Amino acid sequence: AQKITQTQPGMFVQEKEAVTLDCTYDTSDQSYGLFWYKQPSSGEMIFLIYQGSYDEQNATEGRYSLNFQKARKSANLVISASQLGDSAMYFCAMRDYSGGGADGLTFGKGTHLIIQP
Amino acid sequence: DSGVTQTPKHLITATGQRVTLRCSPRSGDLSVYWYQQSLDQGLQFLIQYYNGEERAKGNILERFSAQQFPDLHSELNLSSLELGDSALYFCASSVGGGLEGNQPQHFGDGTRLSIL
Secondary structure, three states: OOEEEOOOOEEEEEOOOOEEEOOEEEOOOOOEEEEEEEEOOOOOOEEEEEEEOOOOOOOEEOOEEEEEEOOOOEEEEEEOOOOHHHOEEEEEEEEEOOOOOOOOOEEOOOEEEEEEO | OOOOEEEOOEEEEOOOOOEEEEEEOOOOOOEEEEEEEEOOOEEEEEEEEEOOEEEEEOOOOOOEEEEEOOOOOEEEEEOOOOHHHOEEEEEEEEOOOOOOOOOOOEEOOOEEEEEO
């Protein structure tokens, strides 16, 4: 069974600092994808970034990058130059493709990030 | 705006009742997924439909059912409601059925269901 672990329930960070949100995963499959989503207090789920298990380079999307360490089964999200608007819940999620990919995402419990001015 | 539309945004009802949640996927997306977010269980996958057919089941209760119509919109039916069914229900959509690698699922704003 797949499992996602986010060990940081909450984080306080000063504005403009870089932030690393931890995510470790557990799967026996070779083919899988890792996703990060942001959930502001308003409740919507916003897709941030994706990393495939066979991707050789770490994914980047603007201020977001994914520090993918396959051997350690970790997929940490890095937010550079944090902004007040980055305050939100952040969820790491995984999906395996070995069985055809017909499945939903498995989510971690999330990290509540608060950016302080 | 993700392009996924969910209605209603809020729903308040009583135990034992039945409700229907509606989802319109992004234009061009064939897959619809339903998720439940509660304080106890976190975000859980319920069910997926692809181009009108059920594709995968997650932790969906027997009291719950879903369908996807020819115009690709989907409905999630929740019956014999219990207090524990109070949650935020998300619909998400993606272009393919899950075999295409890096396609993200785009989420709607959710329907907040409160059972009194």
